[in-house]
Amino acid sequence: MTGLANRLPRRLVAALAAPAVVFIAMFYLWPVASLVAKAVTLDSVRAVLHDRQLRAVLWFTTWQALVSTVATIAIGLIPAWLLARYEFTGRRALTALVTVPFVLPTVVVGAAFLALLPDSLDQSVTAILLAHVFFNVAVVVRGVGGLWEQLPQDLVAAARTLGASPLRAMREVTIPLLAPAIYASASVVYLFTFTSFGVVRLLGGPANPTLEVEIWQRATRLGDVGVAAVLSVAQLLILGIAVIWFSRIQANHLVALGLHPLNERRRARSRRERISVLAICTAIVVAICMPLAALAERSMRTGSGHTLAAWRSVFGGATPSQHPVANGSVANSPVDALGSITTSLRVAIVAMAISLVIGGCAAFAIAALGRSGRVLDTGIMLPLGTSAVTIGFGLILAFDTPPFDWRAAPLLIPLGHALVATPFVVRLLLPTLRSIDPQLRAAAASLGASPIRAWREIDLRFSARPLLTAAGFALAISLGEFGATTFLTRRGRATLPIAIEQLLNRPGALLHAQGFVLATVLATLTIGVIGAVEALRGWSDRRA
Amino acid sequence: MNRILLTACLLGLTANACGSDTRPAAEATPKSLTIVAYDSFAFKSSPFDAFTKATGIEVKIVTAGDAGAMLSKAALTAGNPEGDVMWGVDNTLLSRALSSKVFSPYTSPELTKLSADGVALVPNHDATPVDEGDVCVNYDIKWLADHNLAVPKALDDLTKPEYKDLLVVENPATSSTGLAFLLSTVAKFGQNGWQQYWKDLRSNGVKVVDGWDEAYYTTFSGSSGKGPRPLVVSYGSSPPFEVIGVEPRPETAPTGVVEASCFHQVEFAGVLRGTKYPKAAGTLIDFLASLEFQQLLPLNLYVYPARTDAAVPPEFDQFAVRPAKPLTVAPSDIEKNSKSWINTWTDLVVR
Numbered sequence: 001m002t003g004l005a006n007r008l009p010r011r012l013v014a015a016l017a018a019p020a021v022v023f024i025a026m027f028y029l030w031p032v033a034s035l036v037a038k039a040v041t042l043d044s045v046r047a048v049l050h051d052r053q054l055r056a057v058l059w060f061t062t063w064q065a066l067v068s069t070v071a072t073i074a075i076g077l078i079p080a081w082l083l084a085r086y087e088f089t090g091r092r093a094l095t096a097l098v099t100v101p102f103v104l105p106t107v108v109v110g111a112a113f114l115a116l117l118p119d120s121l122d123q124s125v126t127a128i129l130l131a132h133v134f135f136n137v138a139v140v141v142r143g144v145g146g147l148w149e150q151l152p153q154d155l156v157a158a159a160r161t162l163g164a165s166p167l168r169a170m171r172e173v174t175i176p177l178l179a180p181a182i183y184a185s186a187s188v189v190y191l192f193t194f195t196s197f198g199v200v201r202l203l204g205g206p207a208n209p210t211l212e213v214e215i216w217q218r219a220t221r222l223g224d225v226g227v228a229a230v231l232s233v234a235q236l237l238i239l240g241i242a243v244i245w246f247s248r249i250q251a252n253h254l255v256a257l258g259l260h261p262l263n264e265r266r267r268a269r270s271r272r273e274r275i276s277v278l279a280i281c282t283a284i285v286v287a288i289c290m291p292l293a294a295l296a297e298r299s300m301r302t303g304s305g306h307t308l309a310a311w312r313s314v315f316g317g318a319t320p321s322q323h324p325v326a327n328g329s330v331a332n333s334p335v336d337a338l339g340s341i342t343t344s345l346r347v348a349i350v351a352m353a354i355s356l357v358i359g360g361c362a363a364f365a366i367a368a369l370g371r372s373g374r375v376l377d378t379g380i381m382l383p384l385g386t387s388a389v390t391i392g393f394g395l396i397l398a399f400d401t402p403p404f405d406w407r408a409a410p411l412l413i414p415l416g417h418a419l420v421a422t423p424f425v426v427r428l429l430l431p432t433l434r435s436i437d438p439q440l441r442a443a444a445a446s447l448g449a450s451p452i453r454a455w456r457e458i459d460l461r462f463s464a465r466p467l468l469t470a471a472g473f474a475l476a477i478s479l480g481e482f483g484a485t486t487f488l489t490r491r492g493r494a495t496l497p498i499a500i501e502q503l504l505n506r507p508g509a510l511l512h513a514q515g516f517v518l519a520t521v522l523a524t525l526t527i528g529v530i531g532a533v534e535a536l537r538g539w540s541d542r543r544a
Numbered sequence: 545m546n547r548i549l550l551t552a553c554l555l556g557l558t559a560n561a562c563g564s565d566t567r568p569a570a571e572a573t574p575k576s577l578t579i580v581a582y583d584s585f586a587f588k589s590s591p592f593d594a595f596t597k598a599t600g601i602e603v604k605i606v607t608a609g610d611a612g613a614m615l616s617k618a619a620l621t622a623g624n625p626e627g628d629v630m631w632g633v634d635n636t637l638l639s640r641a642l643s644s645k646v647f648s649p650y651t652s653p654e655l656t657k658l659s660a661d662g663v664a665l666v667p668n669h670d671a672t673p674v675d676e677g678d679v680c681v682n683y684d685i686k687w688l689a690d691h692n693l694a695v696p697k698a699l700d701d702l703t704k705p706e707y708k709d710l711l712v713v714e715n716p717a718t719s720s721t722g723l724a725f726l727l728s729t730v731a732k733f734g735q736n737g738w739q740q741y742w743k744d745l746r747s748n749g750v751k752v753v754d755g756w757d758e759a760y761y762t763t764f765s766g767s768s769g770k771g772p773r774p775l776v777v778s779y780g781s782s783p784p785f786e787v788i789g790v791e792p793r794p795e796t797a798p799t800g801v802v803e804a805s806c807f808h809q810v811e812f813a814g815v816l817r818g819t820k821y822p823k824a825a826g827t828l829i830d831f832l833a834s835l836e837f838q839q840l841l842p843l844n845l846y847v848y849p850a851r852t853d854a855a856v857p858p859e860f861d862q863f864a865v866r867p868a869k870p871l872t873v874a875p876s877d878i879e880k881n882s883k884s885w886i887n888t889w890t891d892l893v894v895r
Binding site for chain 1: 785
């Protein structure tokens with residue numbers, strides 16, 4: 001391992017790691033510890049140990065997560081390959097599109113997904129698995145594709161020259177080289193499907209709750225925060241073991257490669273190639289656009305037939321406070337729909353800045369630290385494995401005393417989002433940083449570059465593109481973040497997903513349609529953000 | 545300082561210093577008061593202008609998830625609350641709120657004007673009833689007529705073969721609407737009888753979904769979602785909202801309410817224990833119970849005012865149902881049993 005690690009001055013590595021350490025300690029470890037200290041009693045531990053239903057829940061949670069992960073990786077490799085290897089018109093738009101489901105809140109898209117699902121699959125485990133693949137394919141496309149597009153083609157070409165079939169070359173050359181990225185993606189998908197909440201509640205039906213649903217239910221519906229906290233810690237331990245296991249195999253599969261900063265995409269040549277590229281593209285577009293189109297369709301359902309009334313009422317210009325309540329009229333909504341868009345954008349920009357600084361620094365530190373970097377890496381991943389209720393309740397307990405009474409502080413929401421986004425920034429950067437050929441640095445050193453200069457010229461240069469991707473991801477994740485936000489106390493304006501959820505839960509076709517207007521806006525914004533990142537990456541490719 | 549006082553209170557050292565009414569008479573007038581409420585506590589206009597004009601105190605609202613999440617947070621921070629007044633604890637949560645000592649008692653002069661049933665639920669005036677409504681089975685009038693089916697008259701009708709595969713309900717483990725309906729069957733069939741009723745409902749093809757939104761807008765046929773099922777667990781006040789704000793406005797509501805299925809819900813507001821301004825918080829409770837504020841509730845929170853002399857919009861009188869004798873379960877029984885009822889229900893209906 002140490003051979004791969006960058007020999008940066010220790011003090012610089014420490015300085016790079018510091019923001020992440022402070023951030024995690026202050027906004028994650030302390031809150032969760034406060035909650036455990038306040039709510040957990042011996043009785044709650046005993047209650048968990050003796051609950052038979054919980055064992056069933058744990059078993060279901062585990063196996064559905066494993067199956068979902070395998071399915072997502074298997075299916076995700078197809079678009080990952082297509083997008084990393086082929087050049088075609090609309091490739092960037094397609095890359096952006098594939099990413100969208102992952103960052104949209106499941107409670108919102110789940111409703112659209114539900115409307116499209118054939119009746120026979122309604123409330124089945126199959127529905128959960130399908131939705132998990134749908135929502136998480138982006139992790140594979142991004143994680144694996146990011147490495148794939150920089151993979152030197154000559155190895156595969158050599159295998160082919162030596163007589164290997166394309167499939168064999170894929171199996172014996174490409175896949176093993178991609179293994180670190182595959183395992184990294186698998187660990188993220190596993191985390192996400194294990195802690196699945198919205199999908200399971202909406203599509204799985206009442207018979208199949210996950211641990212995350214159980215925790216939420218105990219904490220908010222039954223008021224048993226103690227048991228919820230115990231379950232949350234148990235979930236964390238299970239996931240902690242899983243993540244460590246994943247990162248160990250990932251490390252075992254590490255191969256230093258001569259990465260090319262430029263892609264080696266090519267146009268489909270033969271007729272057969274062209275047809276398969278077209279077929280896969282069509283399949284992706286249909287699979288992703290149908291639920292999104294269903295959102296737009298439902299935004300136009302106001303009473304009889306389809307109208308644009310809901311769109312007009314959201315973007316019509318009148319703010320809620322300008323209209324006194326006229327008896328018998330709910331022409332305008334009690335939820336400030338338009339305001340939620342600006343609120344969300346503002347929050348997302350702050351959250352992106354926080355997670356880029358913290359996650360970016362941490363990724364360099366982790367790469368430089370080698371083995372001991374894993375502790376930091378795992379620490380940053382922890383919030384993803386912790387139920388949103390636990391973090392939300394923990395934060396209000398941790399910051400409840402003046403001068404640190406920050407319970408309704410506006411900054412708490414972007415901070416909460418940053419907790420969720422930072423692990424992605426790290427995940428997106430690490431595979432590239434770790435795969436940089438140490439000989440490059442050795443060469444730089446022998447040419448007289450200082451370690452810092454070598455780091456700047458090599459590590460920083462290679463990570464510019466994943467950093468850009470990470471920025472887009474962080475922005476989009478914050479725009480769509482729902483779980484943590486619901487449990488943080490808010491003053492005034494709601495973010496988009498919160499406003500959507502509120503509108504969908506109000507009576508009246510118009511308000512309901514307004515919820516779907518905002519959902520469509522959120523989907524469009526997300527496509528826009530991810531699309532802009534893709535366009536920027538394209539622009540930087542051409543310059544390079 | 546507050547902490548020390550609180551610790552003293554907990555230890556029972558200075559029992560008198562902890563009640564709201566034993567504070568020094570010269571409580572300073574606060575610049576603002578904060579209402580802790582559930583997410584959907586939102587108004588089209590700013591309803592507190594009159595209060596601010598009269599008292600000089602601004603009113604801020606913080607929201608904290610749904611009513612269940614709000615109460616769990618309040619219980620965790622009991623004594624060091626996030627605001628001064630809390631809005632929206634209903635009778636299914638009331639007992640938990642009282643036992644976790646979230647509120648400090650306040651006797652509002654408006655109490656005599658409020659629904660007597662609600663007031664009776666809180667004898668020591670820890671909380672004040674502020675609105676009410678009912679969770680009831682709704683039906684799609686046209687669908688039933690088209691299929692030559694009579695409107696169900698009682699809960700028992702729903703297990704009859706002619707209503708097979710027609711009803712959608714919410715999961716009581718995840719939805720407060722679903723819990724209310726479970727409670728109405730407990731009230732109707734008794735602690736030992738409701739289980740058989742649900743077994744029968746299950747064999748009659750009842751569909752269970754996660755929450756009200758999905759039940760009403762995706763699965764129910766009578767609203768804009770145009771789903772497959774004509775019977776849904778919703779609210780007594782749902783039909784008016786199939787008329788209000790719908791373009792073009794229908795002559796009558798397309799949905800109706802099965803009156804005998806209704807479970808009564810009362811929501812309460814209270815002064816949060818530990819507020820620095822218990823007196824001012826009390827006047828805010830009075831305002832929440834005032835005629836002016838109460839009349840805003842139907843069109844903003846879709847509930848009936850708790851105040852008996854408050855007027856409701858004409859659509860409520862025309863299309864909503866307010867049963868004379870709705871089903872109900874005592875709050876203390878709800879707190880004691882809801883976990884085991886939900887577990888039993890889960891085993892009977894969805895496993």
